[in-house]
Each structure stands twice: as structure tokens, then as C-alpha cells.
Amino acid sequence: MTQPADYARIYAAIAVIPRGRVASYGEIALRAGLPRRARLVGYALRHTPDGLTLPWHRVLCSDGHIAFPVGSVSFEEQRQRLVTEGVIVRNGRVALPRFGMHHDLDRELWGAAPPCE
């Protein structure tokens, strides 16, 4: 069932994530029209074609933690890239309610300033 077009949509969905924002594997899968296929997103990222550059560091697990093992080179690189974009990473985790794409709705409700902190 999985076709080349599926991967294209996965890569496209990732490319759309705004700077300073993050999304989960599950969200990407959903946006790509592939519900419950978060693992496929992981596979797609692992095998990103040469020449295609993506904001892969903006993809996290559903609870906001970095998928790589803590301390691994990839982990550090992802954390660094996120911090560089202004995303707060604490203990290998990101506060999805604040940095997730879904947070856009809150802006309309609360304005520029977040309700807390």
C-alpha cells in the first residue's frame, strides 16, 4: 500500500514545519494521510534521499521527547538545532503545548503572550 507518493507526502509534511516549531511523528503521518503510521515516518527520515534537506530535527515523539538515545551524537545534534531555533529543550524533551504546530490556535485565543510563564 505504501507508495512513493506516500513518502513524498511525508517529506512534504516535514518540510512545512515552521522554524521554531515542532511536530510529532504521528502528526506527520496524519498530515501525510497515513494515520497510525508514525513508524513509517521514522523510516522515511532514516532513509532521506541525498540532496533532500529537511528540518528533521523538528520531528519528535508524541510526548515531545527526542527519539534518539540520550547522549548519542544524533541526540545532541537535534537538541542543538532545536535550541538554535529558540525551542526550549529540557531533559531531552520539548513542551509540545508551547512549541507544537497545534499551538497556533491558542494565539488567536490568548494573543501573542502565552497564558502561563
Add this chain to the structure above:
DNA sequence: GCTTTGACGTATG
């Protein structure tokens, strides 16, 4: 073709 392996996710205790 069957088994194992994941850059995952949800449920449950």
C-alpha cells in the same frame, strides 16, 4: 515467505 527490527503510539498499572 517467515522472522526480526525499528528516528512510534496508546493503554494500563
Add this chain to the structure above:
DNA sequence: TCATACGCCAAAG
């Protein structure tokens, strides 16, 4: 918050 279990499914061997 941590752990364990199970669902998921394309690739790899």
C-alpha cells in the same frame, strides 16, 4: 513518572 505490553507495518535478511 516509570515500566510493561501490545498494535502498527515497511524493510531487511
